Amino acid sequence: MKGLTLRDVVVGYGHGSSRLVAVDGVDLEVPEGQLVGLVGESGSGKSSLARAIVGLVRPLGGQIELDGRPVGSFGGRGRPHPVQMVFQDPDSSLDPRMTVRESLSEALDRRSLGRTGMRAEIGRLLDLVQLAGDTADRLPRGLSGGQRQRVAIARALAARPRVLVADEITSALDVSVQGAILNLIKELQRELGFSMLLISHNLAVVRYVCEVTAVMYLGRIVEVAASEELARAPEHPYSRSLLGALPQLKAAANTAWLTLEAEAPDPKQPPAGCRFHPRCPVGPLALADRQRCLTEDPQPGAAARAHRAACHFASSAPLGQRDGLAPSQL
Ligand SMILES: Nc1ncnc2c1ncn2[C@@H]1O[C@H](COP(=O)(O)OP(=O)(O)O)[C@@H](O)[C@H]1O
Numbered sequence: 371m372k373g374l375t376l377r378d379v380v381v382g383y384g385h386g387s388s389r390l391v392a393v394d395g396v397d398l399e400v401p402e403g404q405l406v407g408l409v410g411e412s413g414s415g416k417s418s419l420a421r422a423i424v425g426l427v428r429p430l431g432g433q434i435e436l437d438g439r440p441v442g443s444f445g446g447r448g449r450p451h452p453v454q455m456v457f458q459d460p461d462s463s464l465d466p467r468m469t470v471r472e473s474l475s476e477a478l479d480r481r482s483l484g485r486t487g488m489r490a491e492i493g494r495l496l497d498l499v500q501l502a503g504d505t506a507d508r509l510p511r512g513l514s515g516g517q518r519q520r521v522a523i524a525r526a527l528a529a530r531p532r533v534l535v536a537d538e539i540t541s542a543l544d545v546s547v548q549g550a551i552l553n554l555i556k557e558l559q560r561e562l563g564f565s566m567l568l569i570s571h572n573l574a575v576v577r578y579v580c581e582v583t584a585v586m587y588l589g590r591i592v593e594v595a596a597s598e599e600l601a602r603a604p605e606h607p608y609s610r611s612l613l614g615a616l617p618q619l620k621a622a623a624n625t626a627w628l629t630l631e632a633e634a635p636d637p638k639q640p641p642a643g644c645r646f647h648p649r650c651p652v653g654p655l656a657l658a659d660r661q662r663c664l665t666e667d668p669q670p671g672a673a674a675r676a677h678r679a680a681c682h683f684a685s686s687a688p689l690g691q692r693d694g695l696a697p698s699q700l
C-alpha cells in the first residue's frame with residue numbers, strides 16, 4: 371500500500387515493575403493523500419504513537435512503514451525525512467534566539483538551493499502558511515501563538531513531507547485562532563497532497579479535518595471508521611461516550627449516548643479482558659449478559675473492514691435496541 375502503515379506497534383517506558391506500555395499493539399493505515407484523525411483522552415498513548423512514527427522513541431515491537439519500507443530507512447545524508455511532525459507547543463520546535471528565517475533555513479538544504487533559492491523558498495513557505503514576507507526577520511517572541519504555530523508548520527513543510535503527523539496542534543492556542551489553523555492545514559493538504567495523521571483529544575477537531583477517524587483507548591485503537599460514519603453510527607461504547615460529550619454531534623446522530631463516570635485506569639496495570647470494562651456503561655458492571663468482557667480481550671476485527679470496533683457487543687444498531695437498556699438508563 372502507498373502510504374503509512376503501522377502494524378502491531380508497541381511503545382513502552384521503564385523496566386520491570388515500572389514498565390508502562392503506552393501503545394499496545396496498534397494497527398493503523400494512513401493511505402497516501404488521506405487525512406486520518408486519532409482521538410482519545412489524555413494518557414491514551416497518542417503522543418507516544420506519534421513519537422514512534424517520527425523516530426523520537428524506538429518502538430518495542432511492530433512495524434512502521436512508508437510505501438512498504440521501514441520508515442526509519444528514509445532520509446539521512448542531508449535528505450529531509452518524508453515524515454514530519456508538528457507539535458502542540460510551537461515554542462518547543464522554535465529556537466527563541468533564531469529569527470523565523472534562520473529557523474526555516476535550518477530545515478532547508480542550503481547547498482542545493484543557494485542563496486537566492488533559499489530566499490525564494492522561505493518566501494514560498496511563509497506564503498503557504500499565510501504569513502507576510504517580513505515575518506522572516508522576526509523572532510518568535512514578536513509573534514502571536516497562532517503565528518508561531520504557522521512558522522512551525524512551515525518548518526515541517528520545508529522538508530516537502532509525504533506524511534505530516536500533527537499532535538494537538540491547536541490545543542495550546544486561543545480558541546479564536548484554532549479554527550484558522552485547522553482551515554489552513556486543510557487547505558495546505560488540498561494544495562500539496564500530503565497525507566496526515568491529525569492527533570487530538572477533541573473529536574470535533576478530528577471530525578472537522580479528517581476523512582477517517584481512529585479512536586484510541588489505553589494504548590489500543592478501539593474503533594476506526596469514516597469520520598461521518600463514526601459520528602452517525604459509532605459502535606464502541608467509548609466512542610459513543612466521546613461523541614456524547616459533543617452537543618453539536620449528539621443531536622445529529624442515530625444513537626443514544628453514554629456518559630463516562632470513572633477515572634481512566636492506571637496504564638501500568640490495564641484491566642483484564644476488555645480494558646474499557648470497568649468504565650463501560652453497557653458492560654459487565656451494568657448488564658448481566660456481558661460477563662465475557664471481564665476475561666476476553668476483544669479484537670478490533672479485520673483491518674480490511676472500513677469500520678471496525680474492538681467490542682464484543684459492537685453493532686451499528688441504535689444503542690437502546692442493542693443493549694436492552696430502558697430509556698431511563700441511557
Ligand atoms: N517519557 C515517558 N516516560 C514514561 N511514561 C510516559 C512517557 N511519555 C508518556 N508516558 C506515559 O504514557 C502514557 C501515554 O502518554 P501519551 O502518549 O503522552 O498519551 P496522550 O498523548 O494520549 O495523552 C501515559 O500514561 C503517560 O504518562
Ligand SMILES: [Mg+2]
Nearest residue numbers: 416417418538
Ligand atoms: Mg499527547
